[in-house]
Amino acid sequence: MAVPQPEPRIARFEKLAYGIFIHWGLYSLLGQGEWAQFIKKIPKAEYMKLKDRFTAEEFDGRETARIARRAGMKYAVLTTRHHDGFSLYDTCGLNDYDAVHSPAGRDLVAEFVEGCRQEGIIPFFYHTTLDWYQESFEQDFDAYLEYLRQSVELLCRNYGDIGGLWFDGNWSKAEADWKEDELYGTIRRYQPEAMIINNTGLSARGEAGHPELDSVTFEQGRPSPIDREGAGKYLAAEMCQTMNTHWGIGSLDFKYMSPAEIIGNLCACRKVGANYLLNVGPTASGRIPDYETAALTRAGDWVRLHEKVLYGGKPCSVAGQGGDFALETDDGIYLFISNLAISGNENVTIGPSGDGPRAFSGLQRKVSSVRWLDNDEPLLYTQDTDSGLFALHATGFPYGSNLVIRVAEADF
Numbered sequence: 385m386a387v388p389q390p391e392p393r394i395a396r397f398e399k400l401a402y403g404i405f406i407h408w409g410l411y412s413l414l415g416q417g418e419w420a421q422f423i424k425k426i427p428k429a430e431y432m433k434l435k436d437r438f439t440a441e442e443f444d445g446r447e448t449a450r451i452a453r454r455a456g457m458k459y460a461v462l463t464t465r466h467h468d469g470f471s472l473y474d475t476c477g478l479n480d481y482d483a484v485h486s487p488a489g490r491d492l493v494a495e496f497v498e499g500c501r502q503e504g505i506i507p508f509f510y511h512t513t514l515d516w517y518q519e520s521f522e523q524d525f526d527a528y529l530e531y532l533r534q535s536v537e538l539l540c541r542n543y544g545d546i547g548g549l550w551f552d553g554n555w556s557k558a559e560a561d562w563k564e565d566e567l568y569g570t571i572r573r574y575q576p577e578a579m580i581i582n583n584t585g586l587s588a589r590g591e592a593g594h595p596e597l598d599s600v601t602f603e604q605g606r607p608s609p610i611d612r613e614g615a616g617k618y619l620a621a622e623m624c625q626t627m628n629t630h631w632g633i634g635s636l637d638f639k640y641m642s643p644a645e646i647i648g649n650l651c652a653c654r655k656v657g658a659n660y661l662l663n664v665g666p667t668a669s670g671r672i673p674d675y676e677t678a679a680l681t682r683a684g685d686w687v688r689l690h691e692k693v694l695y696g697g698k699p700c701s702v703a704g705q706g707g708d709f710a711l712e713t714d715d716g717i718y719l720f721i722s723n724l725a726i727s728g729n730e731n732v733t734i735g736p737s738g739d740g741p742r743a744f745s746g747l748q749r750k751v752s753s754v755r756w757l758d759n760d761e762p763l764l765y766t767q768d769t770d771s772g773l774f775a776l777h778a779t780g781f782p783y784g785s786n787l788v789i790r791v792a793e794a795d796f
C-alpha cells in the first residue's frame with residue numbers, strides 16, 4: 385500500500401525538526417509546576433490573585449528566541465493560555481484574566497512573536513482546551529466552545545502568520561463533542577498555512593485524531609516509528625518532553641537533562657522522523673533559567689556540527705544495530721553511531737569500548753567514501769551491494785572529545 389505525500393505545510397514542519405516549548409504563566413509564580421492549582425486544590429479566588437503579582441519584567445521575546453536559535457531550534461511553542469485559563473495575550477474583552485490586565489500590562493504573545501521573527505524562529509501557539517477558570521467549561525460546554533473558538537480566532541487574526549496552533553486538553557473530556565470542525569475551520573480560514581496539532585496526551589501517544597490535524601503527538605519518553613502505509617493523509621510526528629519532570633518551573637525540581645541526554649533524545653526523534661519539542665519553564669518574571677539555557681546551548685553546539693542531516697534527514701531502508709541507525713538526505717546516507725569509546729591512552733580513557741566495526745543492512749547503493757561529520761576523518765568500510773550489508777569501521781573519539789552520538793556521512 386502507498387504512503388501519501390505530505391501537504392507542503394506538513395513537509396515544512398518536518399524540516400523544522402527541533403523546537404522549544406515554553407510553559408509560562410501564573411503558575412510560574414508558585415514554582416510547583418503548571419498543575420499546582422488543580423493538584424494542590426488551591427481555591428480559584430485565591431489562585432486568581434497571582435495575577436496581581438504577574439509582572440513579566442524579565443520576559444524578553446527576542447532573548448527567548450535567541451536562546452532557541454543558539455540551541456539549533458527552528459520553532460517555538462508558547463503557552464498562550466494553559467489549563468488555569470490565564471491568557472498571555474490580549475483577550476480583547478473576552479475577559480480580563482490576561483496579561484494586559486495584570487501588572488505586566490503588555491501583550492506577551494505579541495512580544496513573543498516579534499522576538500521570534502527577529503531571530504528567524506517560527507512562532508507556534510499552545511492553547512489549552514481544558515479550562516479551570518471559565519465556568520462554562522463545566523456548566524455550559526457549548527458556550528465554552530464558542531469562547532474557546534473566539535479566543536483562537538484572536539490568535540489567528542492579531543499576530544500575522546504563525547507556524548501553527550498546538551492544542552492540549554481534549555483528553556480531559558474524552559467523550560465530549562469538542563466541535564473540532566468549527567475550531568479548525570476558524571484556523572484554516574485565517575491561517576491556511578498553519579499546522580494544527582492537538583496533544584493526544586500520555587495515554588494515547590502517537591494516535592491519529594480529527595482529519596484536520598497535521599501531526600501525531602508523543603508526550604515524554606521516546607517516539608515509536610509511524611506507519612503511514614494506506615493512511616488517508618500524511619501526518620507529521622512530534623514528541624514533546626520536559627527537561628526536568630515538570631512543564632512549568634518547579635523550584636525544588638533538580639532532575640534536569642544534560643546536553644548528552646538532549647542529544648540522545650533529539651536523535652531518537654529524528655530516527656523515526658519525528659520533531660523534538662523540548663520544554664523550558666521560565667521563572668515567574670519570564671526568564672529562561674540559566675541551567676536550562678546552558679544545557680540547550682551546549683547541545684546546540686552539537687546540533688550545528690550535524691546541521692546537514694538533522695533537519696532534512698529522513699528515515700530510510702538502511703538499518704543499524706542496537707542504538708545505531710541511518711538517515712537519508714538528497715546528498716547521502718548518514719550513519720548515527722552510539723556507545724563509542726574514546727581512543728587514546730589506556731590511563732586516561734574511560735567509557736564504552738565500542739570502537740570497531742558496526743553493521744548496517746539495506747545499503748545497496750555503492751558508497752564512494754565515508755567520513756565523520758565532526759572532524760572529516762575518512763573511515764574504512766566494506767560493502768556488499770548485492771545483499772546490502774555494510775560494515776563501518778567506527779574509530780573512537782579522539783582524546784579530548786566525546787560527541788555522545790557520532791555521525792558518519794556516506795557519499796555515493
Ligand code: GLC
Binds near residue numbers: 553
Ligand atoms: C499535559 C499536561 C500539561 C502540559 C502538556 C504538554 O497534557 O496537562 O500540563 O502542558 O502535557 O504537552
